Amino acid sequence: MLDATTSRFDRLPDAPGVGYKPQHFSDILRAANPVDWLEIHAENYMGDGGRPIAQLRHLAERFPISVHGVGLSIGGEGRLDADHLARLKHLVTWLQPASFSEHLAWSTHDSHFLNDLLPLPYTEETLTRVCRHIDELQEAIGRRVLLENPSTYLAFAESEMAEVEFLAEIARRTGCGLLLDVNNVFVSATNQQTDPVAYIEAFPHAQVGEIHLGGHDEDADETGAPLLIDSHGREVIDPVWALYAHTIEVGGAKPTLIEWDTDVPDWPVLAAEAHRAAQILEQAET
């Protein structure tokens, strides 16, 4: 049923996009000025047919689509799931998306999928493993992928290098691009008590193919230290917008996604967030 289509969109524009939610389908099609592109979670479009696939085919005719995988477990100790690689290949083959991205994280162990993006230590051993998995992924789906920096809540005593260094080295060894999640930078830096501005300034911006923005929740750990939780359930906060503006200043305009995955608001709220990103991107260009 799913014949290969040649997409008119071979790259994401340096403009705002939003994470697509089915409840916004008709709003997006009706809007006079909807967003410039849409992102989907790969795993939600791996059924054989029905409404999800039909909606996606329809949207892909009008919008560049970014496919964002959340389930490959690139940071996993075990081998990549061959069945899942085949499903990803099938999806990118028929959809021909403008971009494909995944996470620096693991989620599957011993065939148990935990449905969360779990952290890994940054060592020579994990670096070698992640690079091998990215080579395998890029080989399997026949395209360059973007790898996203995680939001983290704790650190590993065994880590030997900084996250930026780890990501830069992965990009250098595998030729993959990077997805810079500015909210994750803010969340991790707060949780790890490091400097988010220094992180942004050290990041290899030439490899960045996409930026993510989202909302987070605030909590504290048992010592009273701030503990931010990457929930994607509310507006982007002002300090994250400021960090984003700085990112654009340092690295130039990039395709920028608003992520809102829980307590998803009505379309106008999401569109307003995208509009705010557009204003920052426009300022960078003038």
Place this chain on the structure above:
Amino acid sequence: MVSQDDFTQAILDAGRAVPSGLINPSGAPANKRFDVYRNNVAVSLTEALESAFPILRKLLGEPNFKLLAGAYLRKHPPSSPLMMFYGEAMPEFLRSFDPVRDIGYLPDVARLELAMRQSYHAADSEPIKPESLHGMPPEHLMAARLELAPAARLIRSRWPVYSIWRYNTESDAPKPAAEGQNVLITRAEFDPAPNLLPPGGGTFLAALLTRETFGAALESAVEQVPDFDIRSVLTLLLQGGAIAAITNEVPA
């Protein structure tokens, strides 16, 4: 070194100690920080089960369903990243989970909900036109095999699963009576719908699904229910777009 095996065990069992080597910015053990991951996993899997089993959740009530989900996700963590199919072991789990094992109809309600979800994600298919069935000479029809649409599902139950489903989704539906019911799920376009089959309908469709001829399927249904209402079953199939093909094997 913290292995992913230790990490996984500690995520799924809150009674286990947080693996040592996971630290906060001062280098102290990151206990509450680890709980964020425990919580993310439990909450996201519970939510996946809530969207898979809305009727079960309604029948048990929110607090009981959460207890059930918590026990289920620890015994049966997902075996694939396709959350749309998570919960496949729920019918068996309900038969063995002490607090509800005596509620006999729950496993069949779970089967119905799983089938509705499978139907929603099943492959699209072009249904046959009613004329191609109605216009067929009876001897050809008897020898033909009907191929059901990928989105069609048959649930046979000794409980009133259809009535339970209606009672929990429609405001003025009658109270379920004690009887067995067979349900045909059809998906005319994108939304799966359960249909109550007349007596004998389960036998007839089960025979079609095992690729028996129309005549053989009809015979087994009539054997069981002499006044089997084949017309109403065909109407359900045609209205629901549930016949994908008729394979004609013209008798020699």
